[in-house]
Amino acid sequence: MEKVAMMINARKLFKDISDLPTIPAIVSKVVSLLDNRDADPDEIADLILSDQVLAARVIRVVNSPLYRVTTPISSVKRALLFLGFKSVREMILTSYFVYGFRYKEQPFDMKMFWMHSFYVGAISRRIARQIEYSDVEKAYLVGIIHDLGKVFLGHYCKDEYGRMLDSIRNSSITTYDAEYDFFGTTHCEVGLCLAKRWHFPAEYCDVILNHHTSEAGTEDLLLTAIVALADFFCLSHATADCVAQASIPGQSEENAWEVLKLFASGSIPDSLEHFLTNLNEEYDIITEEVDLLFNTMTAD
Numbered sequence: 001m002e003k004v005a006m007m008i009n010a011r012k013l014f015k016d017i018s019d020l021p022t023i024p025a026i027v028s029k030v031v032s033l034l035d036n037r038d039a040d041p042d043e044i045a046d047l048i049l050s051d052q053v054l055a056a057r058v059i060r061v062v063n064s065p066l067y068r069v070t071t072p073i074s075s076v077k078r079a080l081l082f083l084g085f086k087s088v089r090e091m092i093l094t095s096y097f098v099y100g101f102r103y104k105e106q107p108f109d110m111k112m113f114w115m116h117s118f119y120v121g122a123i124s125r126r127i128a129r130q131i132e133y134s135d136v137e138k139a140y141l142v143g144i145i146h147d148l149g150k151v152f153l154g155h156y157c158k159d160e161y162g163r164m165l166d167s168i169r170n171s172s173i174t175t176y177d178a179e180y181d182f183f184g185t186t187h188c189e190v191g192l193c194l195a196k197r198w199h200f201p202a203e204y205c206d207v208i209l210n211h212h213t214s215e216a217g218t219e220d221l222l223l224t225a226i227v228a229l230a231d232f233f234c235l236s237h238a239t240a241d242c243v244a245q246a247s248i249p250g251q252s253e254e255n256a257w258e259v260l261k262l263f264a265s266g267s268i269p270d271s272l273e274h275f276l277t278n279l280n281e282e283y284d285i286i287t288e289e290v291d292l293l294f295n296t297m298t299a300d
C-alpha cells in the first residue's frame with residue numbers, strides 16, 4: 001500500500017467537513033497551559049474551575065478505577081498535583097474525544113466500538129505494567145483512542161462505510177484492508193488527521209497511524225508495540241468492533257513482539273503465543289474494569 005497516497009486521500013476526506021467535534025476554547029487554553037511544565041498550578045486550577053463540566057470531569061476521572069486513589073480527591077488542584085500536568089492533559093483530551101463522538105450516528109454499533117476501545121485501553125495498561133513501561137496511564141489512554149479514525153469514517157462517510165462493512169461481514173477480510181479498497185485510505189491515516197486537528201501528543205499520533213503497521217512506527221516504538229498487541233489480542237477475543245478480523249499474527253504483530261522483547265524491563269514469556277495466553281487468564285478481571293471505566297469516561 002502506498003502510504004503517501006493514503007495520507008493524501010485521508011486529507012481529502014477532511015476538506016469539506018465543517019462540523020467536526022471541537023474542544024471548547026477554555027479547554028484548549030487549559031491543555032496548552034498544561035503543556036508548560038513551569039505553569040502555575042493555581043492558575044490552571046482556577047481556569048479549570050471556571051468550566052464546571054471540565055472541573056467535574058477531572059475530579060470524576062481522577063477518582064475512577066483508572067488511578068486507584070486511596071482517599072478520594074475532591075479538589076482540582078490536588079488532582080493536578082497527584083496526576084501531574086502531562087497526565088491531566090492527556091486525560092482531558094481523551095475524555096473530550098470520547099464525549100465529542102458519543103452521539104454521532106454510525107453504521108456500526110457504537111457500544112461495541114467503545115467496548116473494543118476500552119478493552120484495548122485496559123489490556124494496553126496491563127501489558128505496560130507487566131513490562132514496566134514508564135507511563136502506564138499513557139498506554140491506557142492511547143489504547144482507548146487508537147481507532148478514532150473509524151468514528152470519523154463511520155459518521156462522515158456513513159453510507160459507504162456501511163456498504164463496506166456489509167461487504168465483509170462473515171468474511172475474513174479485515175476492516176483495514178476493506179477501508180483501503182473502498183476509500184484508498186484507512187482509519188489509521190484518517191485518525192492521524194483528526195488527532196493532529198485535536199493537537200494530540202506526537203506519540204499518540206504515531207500509535208493511531210501505526211497500530212496496524214507497527215514496523216513503520218517513528219516515535220515511541222514500545223508504546224506503539226503495546227497497543228498493537230493489545231488490539232490484536234482484543235480482536236482475536238471477540239471484542240472486535242462488529243466486523244471480522246484476521247486472527248493470525250501478521251508482520252505488525254511479529255514486529256511489535258520483537259520490540260517488546262527488546263525494550264521490556266519486566267520479565268515476559270518466551271513466545272508471543274504464551275504472552276497472549278497469559279493475558280487470556282486475566283480476561284474476566286479486565287472485563288469488570290472495562291465496565292467501570294466505560295461508565296466513568298462516557299458520563300456527562
Ligand SMILES: [Fe+2]
Pocket residue numbers: 146147187211212
Ligand atoms: Fe485499528
Ligand SMILES: [Fe+2]
Pocket residue numbers: 116120146147231
Ligand atoms: Fe482496534
